Amino acid sequence: MSILNKLQTRWQSVSRREQRLLWLALAVLALALLWWVALAPALKVLKTAPQQHLALDAQLQHMQQLQAQAQALRAQPLISAAQARSALEDSVKLLGSGAQLVVQTERVTLTLKAVPPEALAQWLASARQNAHLAPLEAHLTRHATGGWDGTLVLQLPAQ
Secondary structure: OOHHHHHHHHHHHOOHHHHHHHHHHHHHHHHHHHHHHHHHHHHHHHHHHHHHHHHHHHHHHHHHHHHHHHHHHHHOOOOOHHHHHHHHHHHHHHHHHHEEEEEEOOEEEEEEEEEOHHHHHHHHHHHHHHOOOOEEEEEEEEOOOOOEEEEEEEEOOOO
């Protein structure tokens, strides 16, 4: 006798009331499975969608700002190595006495000693804007007074 035949025989031997209860239990299990597999995850996504949408909008806006900055930097006219060097030398005054600029052909090394973070950030923005340069290497450590010690290496444009 096969398993199916045994199940049919067993099913027929159960009373009508028990058969209804078994069908009801199967229906409850099917509904619970439907809830856990299909409905609950979909409702969770619907609940979190507005927050995710806001986060993605903020990220998109930030990326568009970065893109606009990059396009503005690309649109700036190229400057010569002498102009870049002059702009760097002028901007070192922002850092005060804790900074020393050493120019070696196409490389510029800036040595920092206890330079305040605000001054360094301002100098980096100035170097980027006026001299069209960004650091190639940075070896910085936090000074005990809260400033920065270390070196920054920049590459001047080819002559």
